[in-house]
Every structure is written in C-alpha cells, then in structure tokens.
Amino acid sequence: xxxxxxxxxxxxxxxxxxxxxxxxxxxxxxxxxxxxxxxxxxxxxxxxxxxxxxxxxxxxxxxxxxxxxxxxxxxxxxxxxxxxxxxxxxxxxxxxxxxxxxxxxxxxxxxxxxxxxxxxxxxxxxxxxxxxxxxxxxxxxxxxxxxxxxxxxxxxxxxxxxxxxxxxxxxxxxxxxxxxxxxxxxxxxxxxxxxxxxxxxxxxxxxxxxxxxxxxxxxxxxxxxxxxxxxxxxxxxxxxxxxxxxxxxxxxxxxxxxxxxxxxxxxxxxxxxxxxxxxxxxxxxxxxxxxxxxxxxxxxxxxxxxxxxxxxxxxxxxxxxxxxxxxxxxxxxxxxxxxxxxxxxxxxxxxxxxxxxxxxxxxxxxxxx
Amino acid sequence: xxxxxxxxxxxxxxxxxxxxxxxxxxxxxxxxxxxxxxxxxxxxxxxxxxxxxxxxxxxxxxxxxxxxxxxxxxxxxxxxxxxxxxxxxxxxxxxxxxxxxxxxxxxxxxxxxxxxxxxxxxxxxxxxxxxxxxxxxxxxxxxxxxxxxxxxxxxxxxxxxxxxxxxxxxxxxxxxxxxxxxxxxxxxxxxxxxxxxxxx
Numbered sequence: 001x002x003x004x005x006x007x008x009x010x011x012x013x014x015x016x017x018x019x020x021x022x023x024x025x026x027x028x029x030x031x032x033x034x035x036x037x038x039x040x041x042x043x044x045x046x047x048x049x050x051x052x053x054x055x056x057x058x059x060x061x062x063x064x065x066x067x068x069x070x071x072x073x074x075x076x077x078x079x080x081x082x083x084x085x086x087x088x089x090x091x092x093x094x095x096x097x098x099x100x101x102x103x104x105x106x107x108x109x110x111x112x113x114x115x116x117x118x119x120x121x122x123x124x125x126x127x128x129x130x131x132x133x134x135x136x137x138x139x140x141x142x143x144x145x146x147x148x149x150x151x152x153x154x155x156x157x158x159x160x161x162x163x164x165x166x167x168x169x170x171x172x173x174x175x176x177x178x179x180x181x182x183x184x185x186x187x188x189x190x191x192x193x194x195x196x197x198x199x200x201x202x203x204x205x206x207x208x209x210x211x212x213x214x215x216x217x218x219x220x221x222x223x224x225x226x227x228x229x230x231x232x233x234x235x236x237x238x239x240x241x242x243x244x245x246x247x248x249x250x251x252x253x254x255x256x257x258x259x260x261x262x263x264x265x266x267x268x269x270x271x272x273x274x275x276x277x278x279x280x281x282x283x284x285x286x287x288x289x290x291x292x293x294x295x296x297x298x299x300x301x302x303x304x305x306x307x308x309x310x311x312x313x314x315x316x317x318x319x320x321x322x323x324x325x326x327x328x329x330x331x332x333x334x335x336x337x338x339x340x341x342x343x344x345x346x347x348x349x350x351x352x353x354x355x356x357x358x359x360x361x362x363x364x365x366x367x368x369x
Numbered sequence: 370x371x372x373x374x375x376x377x378x379x380x381x382x383x384x385x386x387x388x389x390x391x392x393x394x395x396x397x398x399x400x401x402x403x404x405x406x407x408x409x410x411x412x413x414x415x416x417x418x419x420x421x422x423x424x425x426x427x428x429x430x431x432x433x434x435x436x437x438x439x440x441x442x443x444x445x446x447x448x449x450x451x452x453x454x455x456x457x458x459x460x461x462x463x464x465x466x467x468x469x470x471x472x473x474x475x476x477x478x479x480x481x482x483x484x485x486x487x488x489x490x491x492x493x494x495x496x497x498x499x500x501x502x503x504x505x506x507x508x509x510x511x512x513x514x515x516x517x518x519x520x521x522x523x524x525x526x527x528x529x530x531x532x533x534x535x536x537x538x539x540x541x542x543x544x545x546x547x548x549x550x551x552x553x554x555x556x557x558x559x560x561x562x563x564x565x566x567x568x569x
Contacts, residue, residue: 040501041460041477049462049475109460109475109502116440116457127439127463177433177469177560311471311557312407312422 019344022336029330032323033106041109043323048307052320053107055299056331057100058169059197061134062190062295063335064096065162066198068141070213072159075152081210082202086155088347090145092201093162095338097138103331126172133164145346166194173306180246180305183235189227193295196220200270200295203288207281214274214284217291221271224298225263245315246305254308254317258301266294371430371449372509373536373565374523375546375553376423380530383408383421387522387531391425394510394521396495399483401474403507404522423531425522426451426472426507427556427564434464434473442503449536449565450509458503465504469560473506509533536565543567 036043045051071089074082082089105111121128140158147154170187199213199220232250235243250259270287273279308316320328383406391397391404404425411418428451435443435451442457443464453464465473479496482488488496499505510520514533518524523531534541547553550569558564 041475042481044477049465107461109462109504110458110500111460113440113457113459116442116459120441120457122436122439122441124436125439125463126437127461131439172463176467177557307466311469312409312424 018336019340022333022340025329025333026337027330028326029102029106029328029334032326032330033102035323036106036327037111043321045318045321045324048304048316048318050107050303050307051318052300052324052328053103053331055296055303056328057103057107058190058299059193059292059296060096060100060103060331060335061165061169062194063197063201063292064093064100065137065166066194066196067093067096067201068137068155068159068162069195070198070202071144072152072155075150075155079210079212081212086150087145088343089202090141091342091347092339094138094141094145095335095342097134097141098338099331099335101134102334103327106327106331126168126175130165130168130172133161133168137161137165163191166190173302176306180243180302180309183231185227185231186302189224192220192223192227193298196224197292197295200288200291204285204292207284217287218271218274221267221291224295225267228298242309245309249305249308249315250301254315255301255304258297262294262297262301265290266297270294370447370538371536371565372428372514372533373449373543373567374425374428374509374520375532375543375567375569377530377532377546377569378420378422379569380528381406381421381423381526382528382530383419384527386525386527387423390521390525391507394513395508396491396498397474397505398476398479398492398496398499399481401476401499401505403474403505404472422568423522424470424472424556425566426509427470427562427566428507428509430563430565431561433467433469433560433562437463437467439463450511451506452508452511453504453506455500455503455505458500460502460504462504469557469562470564473504475504476501 067089070079070082071086071093073079074084074086074089077083105114108114117128117131123129137158140154140161144151144155144158167187167190170190173181174183174186176182196217199216202210202213203217232243232247236247249255270290273283273287273290276283304318308318385406388402388405392402395403397403404423407422407424409420409422411420428449430445430449432443432445432451435441435445439461440457440459442454442459443451444454445451460475462475465471465475476499479499479501480488482492482496510518510522513520513524519533520531523533532542532546534543536543536547538544546569547567553567553569555564555567
C-alpha cells in the first residue's frame with residue numbers, strides 16, 4: 001500500500017468515527033439536560049448567573065453566522081474557493097444555530113414556559129431581538145439551501161440577518177452597566193470572533209485546502225488580542241474601580257490561568273502554527289481547533305469578568321459543574337453530528353455539485369446582467 | 370402612588386434582623402436572600418470603623434431588570450413596586466445580570482432545607498410557593514402592605530432604621546425624611562435606574 005493510500009485509509013477511518021462520537025456527545029448533552037429537568041438547577045455551578053452554557057450559545061450562534069458570511073462571500077466572489085461549498089456551509093450554519101438553541105434550552109430554568117416568548121414578548125429586551133433574528137436567519141438558511149434557483153441576493157440578505165445575530169448578542173452584554181461588559185467594542189469583538197470560528201472550523205474540516213482562510217485567521221487572531229488590550233487600557237486609564245478590578249481579575253486574579261491560557265494557546269500558538277512555513281495539514285487543523293477553543297475561553301472570561309465582581313460583595317469564583325461540562329460537550333457534539341448527518345444526506349455530493357453547476361449558470365447570467 | 374423606602378445608615382447596627390425577618394415572612398430557602406446586610410470596614414486602628422449597608426431590591430423607577438426581561442415577567446406596577454410573575458419567568462437570569470445592585474436570587478431548589486434531618490413543618494409549608502428555575506427578589510412584602518402593614522423588615526428592625534411609605538404622599542414619613550435629609554443618596558445613580566430606596 002502506498003503512503004497516500006494509507007493516509008487516505010486513516011482519514012476514512014477517522015471520518016467514519018466522527019458521526020458516532022459526535023452522536024454520543026450529543027446524547028450525553030441530552031442526558032445532562034434531562035438530569036437538570038429532574039433534579040433542578042442545583043446540578044449547576046452555584047456562583048454566577050451566566051456561565052458556560054451562555055458562552056457556548058454565543059460561540060455556536062457566532063459560528064453559524066460566520067459560516068453564513070463565508071457562504072455569502074463565496075457566492076459574491078469574495079472567497080471564490082468556497083463557491084462550490086455553499087451547501088456544506090449552509091448545513092454547517094443550520095447545525096450551529098440548532099445547537100445554539102439547544103444550549104439556550106439547557107440554560108433556561110423554566111424551559112416549559114418558553115411559550116411566553118410568543119405570547120408576551122418584550123421588545124425592549126435584546127433577547128427577544130436575538131430570538132427573532134435567529135429564527136429569521138434559520139428560515140432564510142433553509143430557504144437558501146432548498147431553493148432550486150440559487151440567489152446571491154437572498155444569501156446576501158441571510159448574511160445581513162446573521163450579522164444582526166452577532167451584533168445583538170454583543171449588545172446583550174454591551175448595554176449592561178457591569179464594568180467588564182459596558183463597552184461598545186463587544187459587538188465588534190463578537191463579529192471578529194464569529195469570522196475566526198467559521199474560518200477555523202473550515203480549516204479543521206479541510207486542512208490547508210483553503211489558503212485565504214488561513215490569511216483571515218492570521219489577520220484576525222492578533223486583532224482579538226489587540227481588542228482585549230484596548231479594553232483594558234481604556235478601562236484603566238482613569239482608574240475606574242470596576243474596570244480596574246475586572247482587569248486585575250483577568251491578569252492576576254482567579255481568571256488569570258484562563259486569560260493567559262487564551263493568549264498563549266488560543267491566539268499565539270495557532271497564529272505561530274499558521275505562519276510556520278514548514279507546517280503540515282495536521283498543524284493547520286490543530287491551529288483551527290485551538291482558535292475555536294480560544295474563542296470559547298475568551299467568551300467565558302468575558303462573561304465571568306462581568307459577573308464576578310458583584311455590587312458590594314465579595315469576588316465570586318466560577319468553575320462549571322460536571323453537568324455543565326457534559327451539556328457543553330453535548331452542544332458541540334450536536335452541532336458536529338447534525339453537520340455530518342446533513343452533509344451525508346444533502347451535502348456537496350457529485351450529483352449536488354453537478355446540479356449546483358447547472359444552477360450556477362442562470363445565476364452567473366443574472367450576475368453579468 | 371409610589372412605594373419607597375428610606376434607610377438610616379446612622380441607625381443601622383448591622384444585626385441582620387431584617388434579613389431574618391424577610392426569610393421568615395417570605396419563606397425563602399437556603400441560599401436565597403431577598404435582602405441582606407453588607408458589612409465593610411474602613412480606616413486603620415485607632416481610626417477603624419465598620420459600616421453596615423442593608424441591600425434589597427431598589428424598586429427602581431426605570432428598572433433595567435424589567436427592560437431586559439424577554440417575556441415581561443418583571444414589571445413595574447402602578448404602585449411603584451417591581452414585581453416578578455413566576456408563571457411567566459423562563460429562568461434566563463438576564464435580569465440578574467442587568468440588576469446593578471445584585472439583589473435578585475435564582476431558586477435552584479424548593480425541597481432542600483436548612484437542617485440535615487429534612488424539611489421542618491414550616492419549610493414544608495412555605496418552600497412549595499417558590500418555583501424552581503425562576504428568579505425572585507424583595508416584593509416590599511406586598512402581602513403585608515395590602516393589609517396596611519409595613520414590610521416585615523421595617524416592622525422588625527430593632528434600631529428603627531427602616532422607613533416605608535408612599536413617596537407621592539406629602540404626609541408620609543418617607544417624604545418627610547427625604548425633605549429633612551436633602552443629601553439622601555441612592556445606590557449607583559450612574560446606572561440611571563432611579564432607585565426608590567434612599568439612604569440617609
């Protein structure tokens with residue numbers, strides 16, 4: 001057997017394992033949810049209101065939006081290498097949004113009362129707008145996917161609503177008066193993180209096949225670090241107590257291992273791996289995994305820093321409970337499971353690609369016109 | 370009508386009687402405090418001092434909790450009280466993150482009591498009224514106020530540091546106290562929530 005044949009066989013074995021492993025993780029997540037429903041929220045960490053579930057929700061919703069952006073960028077000719085991957089990208093986006101919805105279900109204390117979102121919505125709440133934009137975007141993603149005639153305008157509109165999700169989720173924190181959250185930069189950070197996660201996920205899926213995505217990651221990863229430094233500088237320059245306390249928490253306090261872990265493993269290492277001239281496809285995948293994990297940790301850091309310094313109280317620590325970790329793995333597993341399953345049934349199969357090519361002709365003519 | 374409270378910090382002795390009275394009146398379980406007293410220290414010996422700061426829902430004029438609640442479970446009532454409808458609350462805890470005063474509590478269980486022997490008869494009787502997975506907070510003891518009585522904390526305070534009444538009634542004690550103490554403060558005024566709990 002030649003080396004390439006052997007590598008192909010290994011890849012095939014690994015590919016076959018993804019679905020059952022992701023399915024198992026999804027089942028673990030569902031079991032954790034059932035445990036919560038039976039035992040109540042006592043099984044969750046007893047400290048801050050928003051923890052790892054909300055961080056994972058932001059991560060997955062951001063990933064969904066990032067994948068819609070890349071699909072639209074491929075369709076509009078900004079990332080030509082992705083033009084043929086439209087269907088896979090849309091499946092990935094839908095899978096991410098559904099998994100994000102699962103994370104919210106896990107987080108709610110009274111999920112059975114969620115019907116109040118429909119019968120008694122409060123339009124001054126960012127949550128309601130987030131819910132509406134998520135709903136509209138998922139519907140648009142499905143329409144774009146199943147519509148026989150491709151429309152780059154419809155995909156463009158989907159990208160706009162997907163952008164709305166990311167910005168609104170940034171505003172959920174940014175409009176809050178908590179020191180670490182009260183910043184207009186957060187929606188921008190969320191947008192950059194969404195693109196980073198989407199690019200990283202695609203690199204994990206395809207190795208070094210997409211050169212422009214590597215460049216995107218190389219450009220955006222340091223930007224996230226710069227944003228973090230800007231926030232710290234602006235918050236501490238005038239010695240504002242809440243901001244200073246938040247910074248201390250991140251740099252030398254209880255969040256320091258996670259903050260520095262993010263800097264080294266979530267930004268510096270993937271950045272160096274992607275820049276390394278002698279890198280292999282495996283290294284690119286490792287860089288992608290590290291970047292995704294880094295964004296998750298950055299979101300947890302941001303969430304905890306905004307809640308760990310309550311008004312007139314002692315600093316609170318946070319570490320997710322076993323059930324929360326199970327739920328997190330379940331959400332991530334569910335996204336991968338739905339994506340692989342969706343791709344198996346509806347993905348860029350030769351037939352679909354062929355049909356996409358025939359569909360591309362009228363779209364091209366439309367574009368030229 | 371706008372119910373409000375005035376707290377005299379010079380009278381408060383930090384005994385936490387108000388916290389206990391609140392738990393007794395409202396039957397809140399372990400880990401759930403609708404009000405508490407924060408004790409802080411300042412200065413150095415021989416000029417050291419202890420300060421007591423009673424904290425409870427500020428029943429704000431412009432409550433950020435009501436603004437962010439996605440299902441209108443938190444509302445500002447006509448009488449100025451901020452209330453939570455447990456039948457609507459989905460337990461998202463957005464209100465807890467939005468409250469600048471950290472005075473909301475999440476009900477994680479209603480079948481765990483304070484004692485190893487299991488629930489007492491009192492605990493059995495009262496914990497069932499607290500819906501698991503929802504958020505709670507001070508109600509100004511609406512059930513007592515409806516009967517013309519003061520909230521439990523006000524009635525219990527041994528130092529008479531707490532005063533409750535209608536901020537729209539010029540004859541009420543709270544209005545008189547605020548007139549006599551023009552330097553009365555609210556917590557975190559920069560949050561823009563316009564609290565109706567004043568500290569003198």
